[in-house]
Amino acid sequence: MSGQLTIKQMEQMANTIREDIIRMLEHAGSGHSAGPLDLADIFTALYFNIMKNDPKNPDWEDRDILILSNGHTVPVRYATMANAGYFDRDELKTLRQLGTRLQGHPERTRLPGMETTSGPLGSGLSQASGMAYVLKNIDPNPHRWVYCVMGDGELNEGNIWEAAMFAGKNKLHNLVGIIDRNNIQIDGNTEDIMPLEDLKAKWEAFGWHVQEIDGHNIESIIDACSMARAIVEKPSVIIAHTIPGKGVPFMEYDYHWHGAPPNSEQAREALKKLRTLGGKITGEHE
Amino acid sequence: MSELHLSSKIGHDDIKTEPIRKGFGRGLVAAGKTDENVVALCADLTDSTQMGLFRETFPERFVEIGVAEQNLVTVAAGMSALGKIPFTSSYAAFSPGRNWEQIRTTICLNDRPVKIVGSHAGISVGPDGATHQMLEDIALMRVLPNMIVVVPGDSVEAEKATRAIALNGKPSYIRLAREATPIFTTENTPFEIGKAYVLREGHDITLFGTGTMTYECLIAARILASDGIEAEVVHVPTIKPLDSQTILASVRKTGRALTAEEAQMNGGLGGAIAELLGEQLPTPLKRVGMRDRFGESGKPTELLEKFNLTGKHIAMNVHEFVDQFDRYHQ
Numbered sequence: 001m002s003g004q005l006t007i008k009q010m011e012q013m014a015n016t017i018r019e020d021i022i023r024m025l026e027h028a029g030s031g032h033s034a035g036p037l038d039l040a041d042i043f044t045a046l047y048f049n050i051m052k053n054d055p056k057n058p059d060w061e062d063r064d065i066l067i068l069s070n071g072h073t074v075p076v077r078y079a080t081m082a083n084a085g086y087f088d089r090d091e092l093k094t095l096r097q098l099g100t101r102l103q104g105h106p107e108r109t110r111l112p113g114m115e116t117t118s119g120p121l122g123s124g125l126s127q128a129s130g131m132a133y134v135l136k137n138i139d140p141n142p143h144r145w146v147y148c149v150m151g152d153g154e155l156n157e158g159n160i161w162e163a164a165m166f167a168g169k170n171k172l173h174n175l176v177g178i179i180d181r182n183n184i185q186i187d188g189n190t191e192d193i194m195p196l197e198d199l200k201a202k203w204e205a206f207g208w209h210v211q212e213i214d215g216h217n218i219e220s221i222i223d224a225c226s227m228a229r230a231i232v233e234k235p236s237v238i239i240a241h242t243i244p245g246k247g248v249p250f251m252e253y254d255y256h257w258h259g260a261p262p263n264s265e266q267a268r269e270a271l272k273k274l275r276t277l278g279g280k281i282t283g284e285h286e
Numbered sequence: 287m288s289e290l291h292l293s294s295k296i297g298h299d300d301i302k303t304e305p306i307r308k309g310f311g312r313g314l315v316a317a318g319k320t321d322e323n324v325v326a327l328c329a330d331l332t333d334s335t336q337m338g339l340f341r342e343t344f345p346e347r348f349v350e351i352g353v354a355e356q357n358l359v360t361v362a363a364g365m366s367a368l369g370k371i372p373f374t375s376s377y378a379a380f381s382p383g384r385n386w387e388q389i390r391t392t393i394c395l396n397d398r399p400v401k402i403v404g405s406h407a408g409i410s411v412g413p414d415g416a417t418h419q420m421l422e423d424i425a426l427m428r429v430l431p432n433m434i435v436v437v438p439g440d441s442v443e444a445e446k447a448t449r450a451i452a453l454n455g456k457p458s459y460i461r462l463a464r465e466a467t468p469i470f471t472t473e474n475t476p477f478e479i480g481k482a483y484v485l486r487e488g489h490d491i492t493l494f495g496t497g498t499m500t501y502e503c504l505i506a507a508r509i510l511a512s513d514g515i516e517a518e519v520v521h522v523p524t525i526k527p528l529d530s531q532t533i534l535a536s537v538r539k540t541g542r543a544l545t546a547e548e549a550q551m552n553g554g555l556g557g558a559i560a561e562l563l564g565e566q567l568p569t570p571l572k573r574v575g576m577r578d579r580f581g582e583s584g585k586p587t588e589l590l591e592k593f594n595l596t597g598k599h600i601a602m603n604v605h606e607f608v609d610q611f612d613r614y615h616q
Contacts, residue, residue, distance in 0.1 A: 067364075107395065107396075108396050108397075109395075109397050115367065116363070116364075116392065117395050117396040118391070118392075119391065120387050120391050122356075123356070123363075123388050123391065126357045126360030126363075126364065126388075127361070127363050127367070127392060128364060129357075129361055129364060130360070130361035130362060130363065130364025130372075131364040131365070131368055132364075133349065133361065133364075133365065134364075134365050134370060135368065138346065138347065138365075138370070139368065139369075158356065159356040159357060159360065162352075162354035162356055162357035163357055163360070165352070165354070165357075166351065166352075166361060
C-alpha cells in the first residue's frame with residue numbers, strides 16, 4: 001500500500017494529479033486531456049487505497065495488477081505513480097519528449113510498474129483476463145487481483161467482447177473491469193458515434209457482475225471495488241460515470257478535448273480552476 | 287553431407303512422409319514436459335493444429351479460446367506476464383492473419399515470449415481455396431521487431447523447432463503445413479534457431495529453400511546434376527534472424543541464387559534474401575514462390591504444379607536462369 005490517506009486527502013491528491021496532468025500536457029504540446037482528468041479520482045483510489053502495490057518495489061510478486069487498456073489516458077497513470085512515489089515528479093515534464101520513459105502511450109519495457117504496453121484500443125481486457133486465468137487456475141493465488149481500466153469509446157472494439165466472453169465463461173472473479181463512462185470519443189458523443197446502451201445489460205448478458213457508480217466519488221470507487229472482490233461467482237465490471245475533463249470547467253463535457261492538450265493560456269486558466277474548485281478543496285493549493 | 291545425418295531416401299519414392307504440423311504436436315508435449323510454464327491456447331482448431339496431444343497430456347495447461355483470434359494472442363500476452371510460455375495456434379490465415387496489430391503491440395513491442403503457431407500455411411492447403419491458403423504470413427511476421435520467424439522443412443525438424451522456440455524467451459512465429467511431405471532430416475540432424483544448413487554442396491548456383499520447398503530444391507538439384515549443373519542446396523528454416531553468414535558464403539562460391547517458398551515471394555524468403563544480397567553482395571537472383579497473386583481450390587499436387595512449386599519447375603527455372611546469365615556474360 002502506498003499509505004493510508006483519508007478520503008479527504010485522496011480528494012486533494014486527485015486534484016494534485018489533475019494539476020500535474022495539465023502541466024504535463026501543456027509542456028508536451030500534444031496528448032489527450034479529457035480522459036486523464038476524469039480518471040484522476042479512480043487512479044487515486046486504486047493506487048492509494050484499493051491496490052496492493054509498493055512504489056519502491058514495482059515488481060513485488062504479491063502486488064495487484066492494473067492494466068490500462070485505453071493507453072491514451074496514460075498521463076493520469078504517470079501522474080498518479082509519481083505522486084505515489086514510483087518516480088520523481090520532476091520526470092513528469094518529460095512526457096512525450098525524446099528519450100523519456102513516459103512515452104505518449106505506455107510501454108512496459110521502459111517504465112517499471114507499467115504492467116503492459118497499450119494504445120491501440122481493445123486489447124487490455126484480454127491481457128487482464130489471461131493474468132486472472134493464471135492466478136485463478138494455473139498458479140492459484142487468492143490474494144492477488146487484476147484490475148483493468150477501459151474507456152467507453154473503446155468498447156466499440158470487438159476484442160473487448162471476445163475477452164468479456166472468455167472471462168465470463170471462466171468465471172474470473174479475480175478480475176475487476178472499470179469502465180470510464182464519460183460518454184465521449186474522438187468523433188463525438190458515444191451514443192451518436194456507436195451507441196453502447198444498454199451497457200449494464202450487455203455486460204450482464206456476458207456473465208459479469210455489474211455496478212454503476214459516480215466515478216468522481218472516491219468512497220464509491222473504493223466500495224465498488226470491495227463489492228467486486230466479494231463476488232466469487234463471476235468477473236465484475238464497474239461502470240464509472242465520469243465527466244470528461246473533470247475539474248476544468250471549459251473542458252468538461254466537451255468532446256473536442258478528448259484528443260487535445262491545453263495551450264499555455266488555457267493551462268493557466270485550468271490550473272486556476274483546479275486550485276479553487278468552489279472551495280471544495282482546501283489545503284496546500286489555497 | 288554426413289554430419290547433417292539426412293535421410294538416405296531423399297529422391298526416392300519410398301521416403302517417409304508426414305504433415306509438418308504433426309511434429310509440432312509432439313514437440314509441444316516435449317516442451318511441456320521440459321518446462322511446466324509451457325501453456326497452450328487454441329481458437330477452436332485444437333486437433334487440426336495438432337494441439338490435441340498437449341490437451342490430453344496437460345489438460346490443466348490447455349485453454350480453449352473459441353473462434354476469437356484477437357483474444358487468443360492477447361490472453362496469451364497476459365499469461366506470459368505471469369511467467370507462462372504460451373503457444374497459440376490457429377490456421378495461419380486467421381492467426382497471424384487477423385490479429386496482427388495485437389501481436390505487434392502486446393507481444394512484440396511489449397516483448398513477451400508468446401509463440402504464434404500458424405498451421406495450414408501455403409498453397410498446399412488445397413481444396414479450401416484462397417481464403418485459407420495463407421501466403422502472406424512470413425512477410426507479416428518478418429517485419430515485426432523482436433519477432434523470430436521459423437519455417438520447418440519437415441515434421442522431424444518441426445518437433446525440434448517447437449522445443450527450441452519454447453525456450454528462446456522471445457516472441458516467435460512458427461509456420462506449419464497441412465499435407466504430408468517428405469521427411470528429409472532425421473533425429474540426428476542439427477537444428478538451431480538462426481542457422482541455415484548446406485544440405486548439398488555445388489558450385490554453379492545456390493538454391494535456398496524454406497519449409498516444404500527445401501525438399502523440392504533437393505529434387506531440383508538431382509535433376510540438374512544429371513544435366514551437368516551442380517547446385518548447392520541451403521535450407522533456411524529460420525527466416526528471422528537470417529543466417530547471413532552461411533547464405534553469403536554460399537553465394538560467394540556459386541555467384542547465383544534462387545529462392546523457393548510456398549508463400550508470397552514479396553516479403554517472404556525471396557524478399558529477405560534479396561534484401562541481404564542487395565545490401566551486401568549484389569548477385570543475380572531468381573525467386574520461386576507466389577508472385578503477387580492468390581491461390582485457388584484444387585488438389586495440393588495440382589496446385590503445386592499449376593503454380594510451378596515443384597522440384598521439376600525449380601530445375602527448369604535454373605536452366606532458364608543459367609542460360610540468361612551466360613548470354614549476358616558472353
